[in-house]
Amino acid sequence: MxxxxxxxxxxxxxxxxxxxxxxxxxxxxxxxxxxxxxxxxxxxxxxxxxxxxxxxxxxxxxxxxxxxxxxxxxxxxxxxxxxxxxNTKVLQVTDLTWPQGARFVYTPFALLVKIGDERIAEVHFAENGNLLKVEYFKENEVTYHYMFDDRGFLSSILYFSDGQPSHQDYLNERGVWQVREHLAEASKLITVNPRADQEFFQLVYESWDxxxxxxxxxxxxxxxxxxxxxxxxxxxxxxxxxxxxxxxxxxxxxxxxxxxxxxxxxxxxxxxxxxxxxxxxxxxxxxxxxxxxxxxxxxxxxxxxVTPFDTRLRLGRSQTIKELIIYWQIDGASREDYLQTLQVLLQLMEENPLIELDIVSYERARNMKALESELIALLQEKYTLERFMEVSEEAGENQLEEDQEMTLSSIRFHTFTNENQIIRQLDTTRLVLDLGQVPHLYTQIASISAGIPQINRQASEYVTHGENGWIVTEIKDLTEAVAYYFDGLTNWNRSLVSTVQKMGDYTSGRIIDQWKELLENKG
Incomplete structure (x- = not known):
């Protein structure tokens, strides 16, 4: 094993x-x-x-x-x-024991539990909506935290003294503490309940290690x-x-x-x-x-x-749809490069009505709404609106034509914060564009794994020029690079074949066989 x-x-x-x-x-x-x-x-x-x-x-x-x-x-x-x-079970706030007279106050970030005007607890939730922890208070000072397991039981209790963590008890499923971690002392000792369920060689340990x-x-x-x-x-x-x-x-x-x-x-x-x-x-x-x-x-x-691949990705199906979707990852590019690249892409889109553009950032702090507003202003000033915009579906039927609200039709802005969002987006992407000084590593891995060619400004061992991607030295060369993959499917298919051959080492088990041979022959 x-x-x-x-x-x-x-x-x-x-x-x-x-x-x-x-x-x-x-x-x-x-x-x-x-x-x-x-x-x-x-x-x-x-x-x-x-x-x-x-x-x-x-x-x-x-x-x-x-x-x-x-x-x-x-x-x-x-x-x-x-x-x-x-197995997991859903644990509700109402499953916990609360004092008589307790009332729940919902806020944007937590569920407050009060008796009268006094806050006695704050209930917090994890991203998936499961109960994460409950912070308990006495006279507005934190006393302890209940930490919950996503399988539906109380996992540990973190105790406080004078507002600082003092120790944490790790519990069995019946709520009996098994091991205690001391947090206030410099030594950070670990002590074991003499009546713990499991066998321990000692009752006191110097460290978790x-x-x-x-x-x-x-x-x-x-x-x-x-x-x-x-x-x-x-x-x-x-x-x-x-x-x-x-x-x-x-x-x-x-x-x-x-x-x-x-x-x-x-x-x-x-x-x-x-x-x-x-x-x-x-x-x-x-x-x-x-x-x-x-x-x-x-x-x-x-x-x-071992060249990394993300096995969650499947080979893209962009060749089965008529739209030519470009996934443009803008992080790492300067403001000047962003604007210059945008102008090149807009020109290409005017020339080819099948091209669509996904502008992507992985930075939560980036104001994508501001970039979208800036783009709309640019389109209204210099480009053919019918190519890039359409009447908003939310506009009323009787709205005057000159007042009709317009929205982008072939350009979309995204902020992605996890790999699954990228995986979904790449499923229909035909070409990935990343012109940062250092290409984003996961974007490169995901593109290779989906068989999608990518255009980079910086060479890397993951992209072979003319095979599974294109290295541009100047942004003005972007037109040639896009044409290489969008004028017919020959070059795009070559990139796909390259990926299939490389991923064959994974799917066939050749890498595993190599490792096992090395492991068994050693010594």
């Missing part, structure tokens, strides 16, 4: 990942190598399981978004809390053999723990993006010595890793470069 250890860590507390409040969700558009590798192994029929070390009471929603909800997993916190539930290591050893003894493999996302937080716990197992170590500093990583030499296959996502990272290892006077057994 292949055991995957992702690096899903965030926040100020080392092993603590609380889901954000629904109105504070700012999602990062990132490529998760662990998720991609996991799906690749599953597609090849390999037996897989995830090992999850962090506290994630809303884990199921995250797994659902990544399309891996059905993947078996072992959770350290489920283990110490004795959580057996696999000590307890995690104990439970990893216990898991390995019960569930694993020397013939199992560990695929771990290299991360400073868990490297030492995993190397200590799984000395006998063959290991694939995945270096992705800038998650691990090759210059500052404290355990790089040990990783190279104990890892059987080291995986990188680019030739740049491969060269950087090999250089860093040479500086340490060591080398890896084998460094494997």
């Amino acid at each position: 292949f055991y995957f250890v992702p690096s899903w860590y965030q926040g100020n507390r080392k092993w603590y990942m609380e889901a954000p409040l629904w109105f504070r969700v700012i999602e990062n558009l990132t490529f998760d190598d662990a998720v991609n590798q996991l799906k690749t192994f599953q597609a090849a029929g390999e037996e897989t399981m995830m090992l999850l070390l962090g506290y994630q009471p809303h884990l199921r929603y995250f797994l659902h978004r990544q399309d891996i909800l059905s993947t078996p997993y072992w959770s350290f916190f489920d283990e110490i809390q004795n959580i057996q539930s696999k 000590d307890l995690i290591l104990e439970k990893l050893f216990f898991f390995k003894r019960l569930r694993m053999t020397e013939h199992d493999y560990l695929v771990m996302a290299v991360h400073e937080q868990h490297n030492r723990l995993l190397l200590d716990a799984f000395e006998q197992q063959k290991k694939v170590l995945s270096f992705s993006g800038d998650r691990y500093s090759l210059q500052e990583g404290s355990d790089l030499k040990r990783l190279a010595q104990e890892g059987d296959v080291l995986v990188v996502d680019s030739e740049k990272n491969k060269l950087a890793l090999e250089y860093s290892l040479s500086q340490l006077g060591t080398s890896a057994h084998h460094v494997s470069k």
